[in-house]
Amino acid sequence: MEVIREAPLLRYLRWAKKFVKFTILSLLCFSFAILLLILYLRSQPLPETFVKQTTTIYASNGEILDTMHRGENRISVPLAEISPALLDATIAIEDRSFREHFGFDWKRLAMAAYVDVINMDMRQGASTITQQLARNLYLSLDKTWERKIKEALLAIQLELNYSKDEILEMYVNQIYYGHSAYGVQAAAQTYFGKDAKDLTVAESAMLAGIPKGPTYYSPFVDLERAKARQKLILNAMERDNLLTSKEVEQAYAEPIKLKQRANENVTEPAPYFRDYIATLVKNKYGIDEEKFIHGGLKIHTTLDPVVQKKAEDIVASVLPKNNPNLQVALVAMDPATGYIKAMVGGRDYKVSQYNRVLGKRQPGSSFKPIMYLSALQNGYTPLTLMKSEPTVFTYDNNKQYIPGNFGGKYANALINMREAIKTSDNIYAVKTIDFLGPQKVVDQAKQLGITSSMQAVPSLALGTSPVSPLELNAAYAAIVNKGQAVKPIAITSIEDSEGNVLVEEKPEKTQVADPVASALLVNMMQSVFEQGGTGYRVAGEMNRPVAGKTGSTDYDAWLSGFTPQLVSTVWVGYDKNQKVDDVKEGYLSKKIWAQFMESALKGQPPALFDMPAGVVSVYIDPASGKLATEHCPNPQLFYFASGTEPQDYCTDHIPTNETPTPLKPPDSSTFWQRMGSWWKPNQ
Structure with a gap:
């Protein structure tokens, strides 16, 4: 039987046909597999990822205060x-x-x-x-x-x-x-x-x-x-x-101009304020550490970099270089809004990061205005008289309290509230709290913004319950605001990396004290910088109306005060139990405060403390406490809530058979008003 062999060409064609079919099928399978893979990948979500972005802290004018990234700076x-x-x-x-x-x-x-x-x-x-x-x-x-x-x-x-x-x-x-x-x-x-x-x-x-x-x-x-x-x-x-x-x-x-690299030995501006911002972000607003550092937040603050620089420079120039242990705290805010404008928590951030603006110390006599505000709302007037003399006070089941005036100096005579504030008379202060009851003063302090615990005892009048400079500053802001308390604000808003607003703070005012009583107190606090006042030594450093109160303990020196545009508090002392030399070291708190206030307000006209409706001004004969006449040798201008001013005229200096002629209140166009009318910036 004859075997017919297939021609090689046909065999090759058959193999080629099979190969083409296989290739086409493989390509189709491969394409189908790729399509399935693409469809699968398209249906699957990408892994979650957190892109670390730098958080930026801005000053009130838009300048960058700080960037938070911890080694991964990304914007x-x-x-x-x-x-x-x-x-x-x-x-x-x-x-x-x-x-x-x-x-x-x-x-x-x-x-x-x-x-x-x-x-x-x-x-x-x-x-x-x-x-x-x-x-x-x-x-x-x-x-x-x-x-x-x-x-x-x-x-x-x-x-x-x-x-x-x-x-x-x-x-x-x-x-x-x-x-x-x-x-x-x-x-x-x-x-x-x-x-x-x-x-x-x-x-x-x-x-x-x-x-x-x-x-x-x-x-x-x-x-x-x-x-x-x-x-x-x-x-x-x-x-x-x-x-x-x-x-x-x-x-x-093209020449390449590289940015000058920061000197690691130079302290960044406002370091204590930046730490305070970090604390608020995490503790007050509940933003966790990771989001704060790497969340790309934009934190807008109230800090004024120009005012802050002035505060830092003045602190550095006034504090003695040969005594590095002497510490300082300074805080300043706009009393109308509560916006914190400057914060210095110590003399050298690299040496100590402890923020003394938030630390609590005995305020001494700088606490007295809080008590006197309560007194003015409970029957006292600027002319209320009490005798300044050594006194033993009994309280709480026959406990005794024996305060003394600084240097053992007493008037041993009747003095009024204005004189008591001016000279910081301790006896007058304790007699006042004894009349009011300490709890009433505690309540007043709480209303003004003091959050620290206070003991309702007679010594509270002399500032024995510790408070922070920030708290005291807030209380003083309420006083100059005619009794309207404002909360201190350091952050105006926080935005996330997408521009969503997470936090927004706006000024809040709450009427916590009588406007008239507050205005009367402000007027009396101006006397602190008059001759004989505890702040008179630095009065020459200021060219505008100011009001305030000094305070001192064995370990602390304070001055807290204000103009209508700015309220600030300065504390000087030691971190550990080391006494402050009141003459040399205690004076520095006054000097820093005065220089700072004048420098911070440079370029702004002097502003007056205006009086609200319901206030009357009259001349008083200080010896008799009655309305002064043209014959009184030393008349003084006093302000009163309408209806509480004296009604009788002083007759001690009137010639026989002559009718008393009262002194008229002064022209409202005072020296400062006249000065303000022609004042121009940079003059």
């Missing part, structure tokens, strides 16, 4: 706020086919794989911008095939979920540029002291070269090496028709 900005030259430079050097590929570049990937196989090692990188973003957001930097596969899959997911512009925006806000700067905005500020949108072509090319080796290519470390890298990138931009050869030459020739 995310939209693509529209980034220099186009920087985006072009980044694409040219990192991934020139970025706009065309779908997450990874096949040509680069094949070349990298070939090099890796030849060397039997993961040496060659072929990561696109999308892959780099995937790695930075979700993966470690380990050079393994497993990580590479995950990176590729995540890159596809990113391309499926975001546009090219969105991926580019995330990338330039994510990558590391050295010196703790993450993202282009932080990098632009770190290296050039400007925003990313303002970068020149030359600066953009230099910045785009840094991520390849943040330390190696840093212009701070080696400017010559950074320039060589810049030239490489400029050439790449010319290759991709992004720049002409002339533009490349001009950019390379």
Whole structure:
């Protein structure tokens, strides 16, 4: 039987046909598998990630007070706020086919794989911008095939979920540029002291070269090496028709002006205030540490950097250099709003971070105005008379309290409230609290803003219950506000990285005391700076109406006071139980306060303490306490709540058979009013 053999050509054709079918089927299966993979990846959410962004704290004028990042300084900005030259430079050097590929570049990937196989090692990188973003957001930097596969899959997911512009925006806000700067905005500020949108072509090319080796290519470390890298990138931009050869030459020739790096030995401004802000953010507003440091928050504060600088400079110049243990606290706020304008918590933040503005010390006689405000609302007038003499007080089941005046000096005569405030007479003060009852004074203090616990005992009149300078300052603000308490405000608003307002604080006023009584007290507190007053020694340092009260204990020296525009409190003393020399060291609290108030208000006209309706002014003969006549030798102007002023005339100095002629109240156009009418700034 004859065997018919198949022709070789037919056999080859049959095999070719089978191969084509197999290839087509394989391609279809592969395409179907790719489609399934894409559909799967499209349906899967990307891993959760928290992009760390720098929190920025702003002063009241918009200046940056501080940035919080703990080694990862990042301020995310939209693509529209980034220099186009920087985006072009980044694409040219990192991934020139970025706009065309779908997450990874096949040509680069094949070349990298070939090099890796030849060397039997993961040496060659072929990561696109999308892959780099995937790695930075979700993966470690380990050079393994497993990580590479995950990176590729995540890159596809990113391309499926975001546009090219969105991926580019995330990338330039994510990558590391050295010196703790993450993202282009932080990098632009770190290296050039400007925003990313303002970068020149030359600066953009230099910045785009840094991520390849943040330390190696840093212009701070080696400017010559950074320039060589810049030239490489400029050439790449010319290759991709992004720049002409002339533009490349001009950019390379442009001098690079680097930002001067901060001196680590220089203390940043308002360090105690910045710590106070951090405490409020976490404890008052409930924002956790991670979100505060890395949440990209924008915290707007009330601090006035000009006033703060003046406070710091005055403290540094007044405190003796040869006594570094003598400490200080200063706080100032706008009495109309409660906005804190300046805060100095100590003389050297690097030595001690303890904020003495928040620390509690005995206020001494600076507490007395709180008590006198209560007295004026409970039957006292500025002319209420009591004898200043050594006195033993009995209270609470026959307990004894024996206060004394400073230096053992007593008038041994009847004195009025104005004189008691002026000279800080302790006997008058304790007699007043004895009349009122200590609990009434505690209640008044609480209403004015004192939050510290206080003992309802006679010695409270002399400031034996510790309070913080911030509390006392708030209480004084209520006094100058005609009895309206304001809460101290340091933060006006907090926004998250998306611009959502998380916190907003607005001034709040609460009427807690009688406006007339408050105004009368303010008027009497001006006498502290008159001749014979406890603040007279520094009166010559001020050229405007001021009111206040000094306070001293064996361990503390205070002056708290105000103008209508500003209220401030200064404390001087030692952290440990070391006595204060009242003559030398105690005086420094007054000097700092006076110099600060005058300097802080420089450029503003002197402002008057106006009187509300219901106040009358009359001349009084201080010896008799009656209405003065033209014959009285030493008449003094007093203010009273209408109806509480004396009605009888002094007859001690009237000649026989002559009718008393009362002195008329002065013209309302006082010296300060006349001065204010012609005053001009910088005059």
